[in-house]
Amino acid sequence: xxxxxxxxxxxxxxxxxxxxxxxxxxxxxxxxxxxxxxxxxxxxxxxxxxxxxxxxxxxxxxxxxxxxxxxxxxxxxxxxxxxxxxxxxxxxxxxxxxxxxxxxxxxxxxxxxxxxxxxxxxxxxxxxxxxxxxxxxxxxxxxxxxxxxxxxxxxxxxxxxxxxxxxxxxxxxxxxxxxxxxxxxxxxxxxxxxxxxxxxxxxxxxxxxxxxxxxxxxxxxxxxxxxxxxxxxxxxxxxxxxxxxxxxxxxxxxxxxxxxxxxxxxxxxxxxxxxxxxxxxxxxxxxxxxxxxxxxxxxxxxxxxxxxxxxxxxxxxxxxxxxxxxxxxxxxxxxxxxxxxxxxxxxxxxxxxxxxxxxxxxxxxxxxxxxxxxxxxxxxxxxxxxxxxxxxxxxxxxxxxxxxxxxxxxxx
Amino acid sequence: xxxxxxxxxxxxxxxxxxxxxxxxxxxxxxxxxxxxxxxxxxxxxxxxxxxxxxxxxxxxxxxxxxxxxxxxxxxxxxxxxxxxxxxxxxxxxxxxxxxxxxxxxxxxxxxxxxxxxxxxxxxxxxxxxxxxxxxxxxxxxxxxxxxxxxxxxxxxxxxxxxxxxxxxxxxxxxxxxxxxxxxxxxxxxxxxxxxxxxxxxxxxxxxxxxxxxxxxxxxxxxxxxxxxxxxxxxxxxxxxxxxxxxxxxxxxxxxxxxxxxxxxxxxxxxxxxxxxxxxxxxxxxxxxxxxxxxxxxxxxxxxxxxxxxxxxxxxxxxxxxxxxxxxxxxxxxxxxxxxxxxxxxxxxxxxxxxxxxxxxxxxxxxxxxxxxxxxxxxxxxxxxxxxxxxxxxxxxxxxxxxxxxxxxxx
Numbered sequence: 162x163x164x165x166x167x168x169x170x171x172x173x174x175x176x177x178x179x180x181x182x183x184x185x186x187x188x189x190x191x192x193x194x195x196x197x198x199x200x201x202x203x204x205x206x207x208x209x210x211x212x213x214x215x216x217x218x219x220x221x222x223x224x225x226x227x228x229x230x231x232x233x234x235x236x237x238x239x240x241x242x243x244x245x246x247x248x249x250x251x252x253x254x255x256x257x258x259x260x261x262x263x264x265x266x267x268x269x270x271x272x273x274x275x276x277x278x279x280x281x282x283x284x285x286x287x288x289x290x291x292x293x294x295x296x297x298x299x300x301x302x303x304x305x306x307x308x309x310x311x312x313x314x315x316x317x318x319x320x321x322x323x324x325x326x327x328x329x330x331x332x333x334x335x336x337x338x339x340x341x342x343x344x345x346x347x348x349x350x351x352x353x354x355x356x357x358x359x360x361x362x363x364x365x366x367x368x369x370x371x372x373x374x375x376x377x378x379x380x381x382x383x384x385x386x387x388x389x390x391x392x393x394x395x396x397x398x399x400x401x402x403x404x405x406x407x408x409x410x411x412x413x414x415x416x417x418x419x420x421x422x423x424x425x426x427x428x429x430x431x432x433x434x435x436x437x438x439x440x441x442x443x444x445x446x447x448x449x450x451x452x453x454x455x456x457x458x459x460x461x462x463x464x465x466x467x468x469x470x471x472x473x474x475x476x477x478x479x480x481x482x483x484x485x486x487x488x489x490x491x492x493x494x495x496x497x498x499x500x501x502x503x504x505x506x507x508x509x510x511x512x513x514x515x516x517x518x519x520x521x522x523x524x525x526x527x528x529x530x531x532x533x534x535x536x537x538x539x540x541x542x543x544x545x546x547x548x549x550x551x552x553x554x555x556x557x558x559x560x561x562x563x564x565x566x567x568x569x570x571x572x573x
Numbered sequence: 574x575x576x577x578x579x580x581x582x583x584x585x586x587x588x589x590x591x592x593x594x595x596x597x598x599x600x601x602x603x604x605x606x607x608x609x610x611x612x613x614x615x616x617x618x619x620x621x622x623x624x625x626x627x628x629x630x631x632x633x634x635x636x637x638x639x640x641x642x643x644x645x646x647x648x649x650x651x652x653x654x655x656x657x658x659x660x661x662x663x664x665x666x667x668x669x670x671x672x673x674x675x676x677x678x679x680x681x682x683x684x685x686x687x688x689x690x691x692x693x694x695x696x697x698x699x700x701x702x703x704x705x706x707x708x709x710x711x712x713x714x715x716x717x718x719x720x721x722x723x724x725x726x727x728x729x730x731x732x733x734x735x736x737x738x739x740x741x742x743x744x745x746x747x748x749x750x751x752x753x754x755x756x757x758x759x760x761x762x763x764x765x766x767x768x769x770x771x772x773x774x775x776x777x778x779x780x781x782x783x784x785x786x787x788x789x790x791x792x793x794x795x796x797x798x799x800x801x802x803x804x805x806x807x808x809x810x811x812x813x814x815x816x817x818x819x820x821x822x823x824x825x826x827x828x829x830x831x832x833x834x835x836x837x838x839x840x841x842x843x844x845x846x847x848x849x850x851x852x853x854x855x856x857x858x859x860x861x862x863x864x865x866x867x868x869x870x871x872x873x874x875x876x877x878x879x880x881x882x883x884x885x886x887x888x889x890x891x892x893x894x895x896x897x898x899x900x901x902x903x904x905x906x907x908x909x910x911x912x913x914x915x916x917x918x919x920x921x922x923x924x925x926x927x928x929x930x931x932x933x934x935x936x937x938x939x940x941x942x943x944x945x946x947x948x949x950x951x952x953x954x955x956x957x958x959x960x961x962x963x964x965x966x967x968x969x970x971x972x973x974x975x976x977x978x979x980x981x982x983x
Contacts (some may be wrong), residue, residue: 441982465926469926473887476887556868558875560872566875570875573862
């Protein structure tokens with residue numbers, strides 16, 4: 162069999178009662194803590210208000226022990242995969258705000274530090290992240306998108322009286338949230354002579370360093386959370402190197418894969434709760450002619466199709482998380498989930514926009530802190546390309562599935 | 574010796590603690606491996622070239638060998654010499670039969686036959702048949718409505734009626750089409766409404782007067798379906814068995830089993846077509862390189878992988894839901910049962926609608942990516958495409974299952 166998957170392994174289920182207790186505790190907590198009416202309050206707000214709301218919500222979750230459940234216990238996490246699943250299911254069911262602003266910090270930055278960082282780097286940053294330190298990912302460049310390994314930003318080692326530094330020059334693109342970031346996960350070329358994947362290093366860059374210029378890029382829906390970062394003789398102390406010099410590509414690969422499962426499960430749960438509810442509501446809302454779309458057989462058929470597909474997505478994500486837990490993840494499993502989620506999201510939000518009709522065009526803003534299932538369907542639909550393009554376009558993902566998952570020969 | 578005997582699987586009947594669940598998973602993996610092996614070698618002759626006038630290429634399995642392997646008695650209780658396991662194990666066999674595109678009266682006998690017998694109140698006749706499933710190689714057929722209408726109104730789930738005059742004999746009337754494995758069956762089991770309007774199951778000899786069983790030739794020669802028509806067929810009162818509980822819940826569960834078993838078969842078909850295609854495009858050379866290295870071909874295979882993965886998830890969810898309700902529809906309290914049944918039907922409709930369509934997509938893509946050779950009779954891809962297409966229609970089309978799902982949103 163060429164699929165490279167092990168299907169029959171599942172984790173030993175923890176005692177069912179503990180999970181039921183956790184679920185009850187989470188329900189009570191959500192009732193007491195999820196801000197009522199946050200979707201309306203978050204619609205059309207300014208950047209400062211959004212950041213303040215996100216930081217406050219993060220601290221509330223942190224105090225309850227729910228902000229970084231996937232971290233090791235010694236750093237403030239310690240939930241099992243099964244417990245995390247319950248947590249994300251309940252947050253989705255209660256329609257809690259998403260942790261949008263801290264996403265890179267608690268996932269990418271933390272997993273980088275935990276897998277490849279030094280003890281000193283972990284002590285310096287993990288507690289700070291809990292206190293609100295924000296991170297941005299500086300990987301892509303104008304000439305290095307899908308072909309990330311061809312990145313051109315350079316880092317040149319130089320001696321200084323206080324210790325070695327790397328002097329960085331270049332340009333980063335699609336750095337989401339760079340305007341608010343305190344620190345940056347940076348990939349730069351340290352050996353221009355080496356084959357392209359063997360000459361890259363991974364750095365932690367303080368965003369207050371002189372020589373940095375951050376410029377927001379307005380995206381298709383009008384937001385500006387993506388940024389360009391220009392680096393002009395920016396000096397990074399050598400102790401901020403993560404992993405060995407010229408091994409940055411391997412560090413990036415290891416940390417990118419680490420967090421896919423649970424974050425995708427969270428998104429799937431969101432789609433299965435508030436997303437499907439919003440879609441059903443849209444289908445039940447009478448149009449200008451007084452007729453309800455849901456009374457149309459074709460609309461019912463497509464709605465039920467989405468219901469089945471969302472159930473399929475949730476099953477895929479649960480399976481991925483369980484196999485992460487038992488170390489039985491196939492080499493293309495995360496790609497399968499990414500492609501399926503993003504394209505389902507695109508079809509579903511496109512359908513929402515179609516059913517909502519002209520009214521969808523009058524919703525000019527969607528709630529900040531929500532996902533792509535806000536019910537402002539046209540904006541959700543436009544935003545869905547934020548899932549089919551980044552993180553390796555779906556074309557790249559299909560090639561990964563073909564080559565690593567199915568063992569097909571490499572491209573010409 | 575039975576390959577899958579009661580003794581090897583008795584541990585799975587323990588309460589579903591973590592360890593037992595793991596063990597059940599392991600035993601299912603073993604069953605899958607054994608089934609795949611058996612169906613790939615002796616029990617299922619490979620699709621050969623058709624010889625004039627004969628259906629030598631229907632992939633008929635050696636029924637005695639499948640019975641010997643213990644696959645008919647999987648769900649038969651241990652005290653009747655069965656393995657006493659759940660639908661989760663039956664589902665494994667269904668998927669493997671689809672993967673091998675084998676012709677065998679398994680749907681009629683072990684899915685529907687065993688299912689309706691387990692749903693009947695225990696009595697000597699029922700127990701005798703269950704015992705035969707565990708130790709013999711009977712061929713059963715269950716005359717259940719198989720079309721879209723059965724997913725609608727409650728009364729459409731059963732299409733036979735019993736009638737009896739004062740002092741006269743009890744007689745059976747009704748008709749069901751596309752009944753799986755009807756023509757070769759040695760025993761017919763007919764769900765019917767008795768004179769009081771309660772669901773029962775009637776045991777009949779297919780050869781008896783007033784009963785007509787006709788094979789319906791279909792393009793998918795790897796399966797047998799037929800019509801069962803009864804017109805005043807005289808029924809032995811001892812062969813009328815009530816179903817557990819109010820009978821209706823048992824009927825609903827039987828329909829859910831049927832639809833899910835067909836979805837499992839379709840999933841097996843899709844898996845086989847994906848793997849065959851991946852193997853083929855990895856070796857077939859054009860323009861001096863394997864065609865699987867080209868993006869258009871590779872991405873087509875990736876889409877198959879995604880569809881199969883989603884289908885596996887939906888089928889696993891539905892199997893879990895169905896197996897957990899089990900045959901316990903007589904003992905459960907009414908509100909719990911209604912909730913459980915609704916959950917089972919939702920999960921089954923999701924799986925059947927998605928996998929039913931996906932298997933046709935995947936088999937169709939397999940034909941396309943095999944190129945000209947895929948369109949030949951000899952390649953055998955057509956057998957899978959036909960089988961997938963029949964599975965899509967049997968026991969509820971995707972549209973009918975989605976219509977049922979949509980009712981939850983009213």
